[in-house]
Amino acid sequence: MGRRGHQAGRGAQATESTEMRRSASHQLKRTTGDRSGRPGMATPVALLVVLAAMVGAGRVAGSDSGPLLSAQEDTTPHSEARLVSDVASIRAGVPFTVGFHVTLDEGWHTYWQNAGDAGNGLIAEWRLPGGFVADSFAYPIPERIPYPPLVNYGYNDEVVFLATITPPPDLGAGGSVRLTLLADFLVCEKICIPAQAERSLELPVRDAPPLPSGDSVLIRRFADRLPVANAQWGTRAARTDGGFVLDVAPPEGWEGSLGGAYFFPADPVLLDHVADQPVGRTEAGAYRVRLTESAYLPGEPQRIEGVLVLPDGAAFNAAGRRGLIVSAAVASANIAWAAEPDEPVAAAGMAVGVAAGNGATANGAGGVSLLVAVLFALAGGVILNLMPCVFPILSLKALGFASRGGDRAGMRRDGLAFAAGVVVTFLAVAGLLMAVRTSGAQVGWGYQLQSPAVVAALAALMFVIGLILAGLFEVGVSLTRLGGLGGSGEGSAFLTGVLATVVATPCTAPFMGAAVGAALIRPPVQGLVVFGALGVGMAVPYMALSFWPALSRRLPRPGRWMETFKQVLAFPMFAVAIWLVWVFGLQTGIGGAARLLLGLLMLAFAGWVIGRWPATVISTRNRLATRALALGAVIVALAAGVAAIRGETPLPAGGDVAAVEWETWSAAAVEEHRSAGRAVFVDFTAAWCISCQVNERVALEAASVRRVFAERDVALLKADWTRRDPAITSALASFGRSGVPLYVYYPADPSAEPIVLPALLTPNIVLETLEKESST
Amino acid sequence: MRRRAFAMAAVLALGLTTVAAGVRPAPEIGKPAPAFTLPDSRGAKHSLAQYQGKWVVLEWLNYGCPYVQKHYRSGNIPGQQEKWRAKGVVWLAIASSAPGEQGHYEAAKMNVESQKKGSKASAVLLDPAGTVGRLYDAKVTPHMFVIDPKGTVVYMGGIDNVPTPRDRDLERATQLVDAALEEGMAGKAISTPTSRPYGCNVKYR
Numbered sequence: 012m013g014r015r016g017h018q019a020g021r022g023a024q025a026t027e028s029t030e031m032r033r034s035a036s037h038q039l040k041r042t043t044g045d046r047s048g049r050p051g052m053a054t055p056v057a058l059l060v061v062l063a064a065m066v067g068a069g070r071v072a073g074s075d076s077g078p079l080l081s082a083q084e085d086t087t088p089h090s091e092a093r094l095v096s097d098v099a100s101i102r103a104g105v106p107f108t109v110g111f112h113v114t115l116d117e118g119w120h121t122y123w124q125n126a127g128d129a130g131n132g133l134i135a136e137w138r139l140p141g142g143f144v145a146d147s148f149a150y151p152i153p154e155r156i157p158y159p160p161l162v163n164y165g166y167n168d169e170v171v172f173l174a175t176i177t178p179p180p181d182l183g184a185g186g187s188v189r190l191t192l193l194a195d196f197l198v199c200e201k202i203c204i205p206a207q208a209e210r211s212l213e214l215p216v217r218d219a220p221p222l223p224s225g226d227s228v229l230i231r232r233f234a235d236r237l238p239v240a241n242a243q244w245g246t247r248a249a250r251t252d253g254g255f256v257l258d259v260a261p262p263e264g265w266e267g268s269l270g271g272a273y274f275f276p277a278d279p280v281l282l283d284h285v286a287d288q289p290v291g292r293t294e295a296g297a298y299r300v301r302l303t304e305s306a307y308l309p310g311e312p313q314r315i316e317g318v319l320v321l322p323d324g325a326a327f328n329a330a331g332r333r334g335l336i337v338s339a340a341v342a343s344a345n346i347a348w349a350a351e352p353d354e355p356v357a358a359a360g361m362a363v364g365v366a367a368g369n370g371a372t373a374n375g376a377g378g379v380s381l382l383v384a385v386l387f388a389l390a391g392g393v394i395l396n397l398m399p400c401v402f403p404i405l406s407l408k409a410l411g412f413a414s415r416g417g418d419r420a421g422m423r424r425d426g427l428a429f430a431a432g433v434v435v436t437f438l439a440v441a442g443l444l445m446a447v448r449t450s451g452a453q454v455g456w457g458y459q460l461q462s463p464a465v466v467a468a469l470a471a472l473m474f475v476i477g478l479i480l481a482g483l484f485e486v487g488v489s490l491t492r493l494g495g496l497g498g499s500g501e502g503s504a505f506l507t508g509v510l511a512t513v514v515a516t517p518c519t520a521p522f523m524g525a526a527v528g529a530a531l532i533r534p535p536v537q538g539l540v541v542f543g544a545l546g547v548g549m550a551v552p553y554m555a556l557s558f559w560p561a562l563s564r565r566l567p568r569p570g571r572w573m574e575t576f577k578q579v580l581a582f583p584m585f586a587v588a589i590w591l592v593w594v595f596g597l598q599t600g601i602g603g604a605a606r607l608l609l610g611l612l613m614l615a616f617a618g619w620v621i622g623r624w625p626a627t628v629i630s631t632r633n634r635l636a637t638r639a640l641a642l643g644a645v646i647v648a649l650a651a652g653v654a655a656i657r658g659e660t661p662l663p664a665g666g667d668v669a670a671v672e673w674e675t676w677s678a679a680a681v682e683e684h685r686s687a688g689r690a691v692f693v694d695f696t697a698a699w700c701i702s703c704q705v706n707e708r709v710a711l712e713a714a715s716v717r718r719v720f721a722e723r724d725v726a727l728l729k730a731d732w733t734r735r736d737p738a739i740t741s742a743l744a745s746f747g748r749s750g751v752p753l754y755v756y757y758p759a760d761p762s763a764e765p766i767v768l769p770a771l772l773t774p775n776i777v778l779e780t781l782e783k784e785s786s787t
Numbered sequence: 788m789r790r791r792a793f794a795m796a797a798v799l800a801l802g803l804t805t806v807a808a809g810v811r812p813a814p815e816i817g818k819p820a821p822a823f824t825l826p827d828s829r830g831a832k833h834s835l836a837q838y839q840g841k842w843v844v845l846e847w848l849n850y851g852c853p854y855v856q857k858h859y860r861s862g863n864i865p866g867q868q869e870k871w872r873a874k875g876v877v878w879l880a881i882a883s884s885a886p887g888e889q890g891h892y893e894a895a896k897m898n899v900e901s902q903k904k905g906s907k908a909s910a911v912l913l914d915p916a917g918t919v920g921r922l923y924d925a926k927v928t929p930h931m932f933v934i935d936p937k938g939t940v941v942y943m944g945g946i947d948n949v950p951t952p953r954d955r956d957l958e959r960a961t962q963l964v965d966a967a968l969e970e971g972m973a974g975k976a977i978s979t980p981t982s983r984p985y986g987c988n989v990k991y992r
Contacts, residue, residue, distance in 0.1 A: 160991065202987070203988070306943075307943070307944055
């Protein structure tokens with residue numbers, strides 16, 4: 012806001028401005044009504060606009076003996092205004108966009124169409140050559156500007172009001188046309204000053220497609236802030252005691268939350284501008300915004316009209332639009348919502364067609380049907396078995412089957428218990444995820460490994476399992492048989508399923524992109540079905556193994572080889588532990604990793620104590636002593652772990668996995684490069700995502716790919732999701748994804764749609780994508 | 788059940804604090820106007836109660852505000868003040884600007900300003916603490932209230948229906964306070980009892 016910074020000087024400023032106002036009013040009185048033909052106003056287009064005071068005074072100074080404003084006042088205006096166009100020349104019959112660009116001093120603002128509790132929007136009047144038609148100005152999404160006890164709606168810093176102008180079809184080429192705008196607007200800090208600007212724009216007329224002007228980037232930037240009409244978003248409104256509810260149903264495939272959304276009413280006497288607008292969810296899964304009526308409501312409104320604006324970083328569609336045009340009929344409160352179809356959002360005249368504007372609707376990636384999502388989930392579940400982070404656990408499972416030998420009933424029970432463990436865990440994780448999502452947090456699949464505490468715990472678990480497999484010590488029946496290690500029984504099989512699932516989650520994202528994305532935005536029951544299918548898919552090979560003896564006969568017989576096999580399996584466990592320590596190190600720094608390793612050492616010591624003096628062969632006294640020692644070691648290990656997590660340090664920008672030429676991703680960076688005419692390649696990645704690392708090594712860092720990237724001057728951006736980052740989460744959501752990896756290529760042509768690459772990359776896939784673009 | 792109990796407790800607590808603070812709710816059409824007493828720029832005290840039996844207009848005032856200036860330099864508000872005072876209406880202009888803010892003047896300076904602007908109000912009341920402004924939830928200058936002889940709020944909102952600071956817009960505006968007094972004093976129902984209060988923010992402390 013910057014208002015605070017003005018506090019100190021406010022008294023003086025107010026006085027000065029009041030003085031200015033006084034002379035302004037004096038002048039205004041004299042000049043009101045003769046706005047045309049002003050001799051002193053042949054000023055260049057880009058001159059400062061000032062307050063009415065200065066316009067008036069300047070005019071008078073050139074004509075008669077009116078009071079002159081001092082030079083000091085003349086050089087301290089609070090705003091500038093320009094008339095800009097997105098084209099350098101125009102052509103008969105081809106519409107183009109013009110913008111009224113207002114730049115404001117820090118702490119000053121101007122208003123939206125509904126200014127809120129005080130103030131006024133833009134009043135504009137065109138002077139156009141014959142046959143030219145101008146649409147009314149469209150307002151970019153405003154900010155809420157609180158000024159207790161009032162609230163205004165407007166713009167700080169700068170704004171471009173946009174209008175489309177259509178030249179007549181019979182306009183002759185060769186000459187040029189002059190477009191003139193007379194604009195009245197308010198410039199406000201704590202006090203408000205009416206500003207008047209007469210601005211002209213001279214544009215050549217050519218018989219050629221209009222080329223973008225230097226201001227086209229500015230216009231594009233503000234066109235992207237215009238609210239969009241999108242019939243995929245269902246909106247409806249109902250009367251409540253003292254206000255209204257506005258229900259907003261996202262389209263299928265949309266991910267994100269309306270938490271923090273704010274509804275700007277078009278009508279200044281519809282709502283209380285000061286009141287909070289709590290956002291909730293309805294039972295049907297729509298978002299419900301609670302609105303408080305204005306004390307000045309003139310009657311019963313028929314419609315709720317305005318713009319719903321999402322907080323920074325969230326978007327209504329893949330193009331990143333934050334404002335949604337709402338026009339919903341007001342129903343009486345007793346109507347049963349669920350029975351009727353969504354009412355489409357009316358396309359009000361607020362959306363301006365900008366030549367380069369990308370009005371893409373919600374991305375289709377997540378819009379798969381439930382059946383397709385379930386099939387994807389099943390297939391994805393089966394593939395999960397082959398993922399490196401699941402493999403060691405499942406190897407153990409195979410070991411468990413082997414130990415069962417010919418006990419077919421036992422194997423079947425085992426298989427079912429394992430399946431149950433997998434499915435239940437998937438459901439539990441999904442339930443948790445949905446609960447968190449509902450509460451508004453930006454969470455994506457794979458989030459478990461974004462928490463250092465979970466990483467540390469998993470590292471310790473993997474390490475201890477490795478120690479057990481390696482034979483350092485054995486766990487008694489009384490201890491939990493996590494992972495079914497060397498044991499048997501349904502309980503242990505169930506726990507194997509649980510463990511396998513927890514470890515598998517980070518691997519699901521690459522294969523499950525669309526299905527998981529779809530599951531998370533579906534109504535809870537459907538989402539759970541998809542997740543359940545994922546679990547079933549993962550358990551299928553083991554159930555098959557346990558049910559069909561023909562398959563199980565292929566399993567080796569139990570024997571001494573098992574011990575060897577078990578010990579060999581310790582190494583993948585340690586490998587996983589090393590990977591987890593590495594991830595932890597990325598999250599907490601080298602000191603954190605060292606503390607975690609110290610903790611692991613203490614766990615190893617505790618394991619050694621237990622293995623050296625097994626409970627069954629020592630006296631009670633010794634047992635107490637050794638177990639106390641082991642417990643002590645575990646406590647030290649825990650303390651080390653906690654210290655490691657506490658010592659968490661921020662990631663260096665971009666993470667250390669980023670090669671030198673990769674810039675840190677931001678939506679703004681993408682926009683910047685694209686508007687500079689560069690193609691952009693975005694690598695959405697995370698340290699804990701193995702597929703991401705593989706893709707980077709194999710494809711993105713391949714010499715052939717790097718060469719082509721360099722040749723085509725592709726801007727390379729890396730979005731590192733190792734730690735939770737809401738901006739990245741919502742960017743993923745805009746592509747219908749909730750996890751990494753995701754590779755997106757934005758062609759150099761700014762109007763072209765971004766291309767999403769497959770989750771498994773080869774150099775050829777990347778090269779072909781780049782090739783395809785240049786050939787079109 | 789629990790939620791209801793909580794809501795009741797909250798309402799009760801709110802009610803108690805409201806009573807304790809002596810605060811009445813914001814004005815509503817058809818409800819009694821909140822009572823107040825304020826000094827004017829000549830030192831006299833005015834309370835709403837003393838005008839029982841008379842029509843009262845409250846006008847929130849800030850001479851520095853371009854919207855107020857529009858209605859004064861055009862003669863719109865002074866003209867209405869003169870016309871209705873002649874018919875027995877009490878027209879109180881209230882300045883709620885805090886000291887140091889636009890529109891705040893000490894009593895003597897306020898008299899000079901009022902004379903310069905051609906004010907014909909019955910009195911200009913000084914509310915530098917903003918107490919009465921907040922009591923009426925006055926948002927802007929000029930924010931208008933019309934109170935009938937029984938002390939009931941019958942109109943609140945803007946002076947007219949064209950919310951701009953431009954003088955020339957007066958030509959196409961309907962003067963709503965004027966209409967409310969016209970209808971109200973003729974014993975008719977007021978056709979437009981509320982409108983958008985438009986203007987500058989009241990410069991509260």
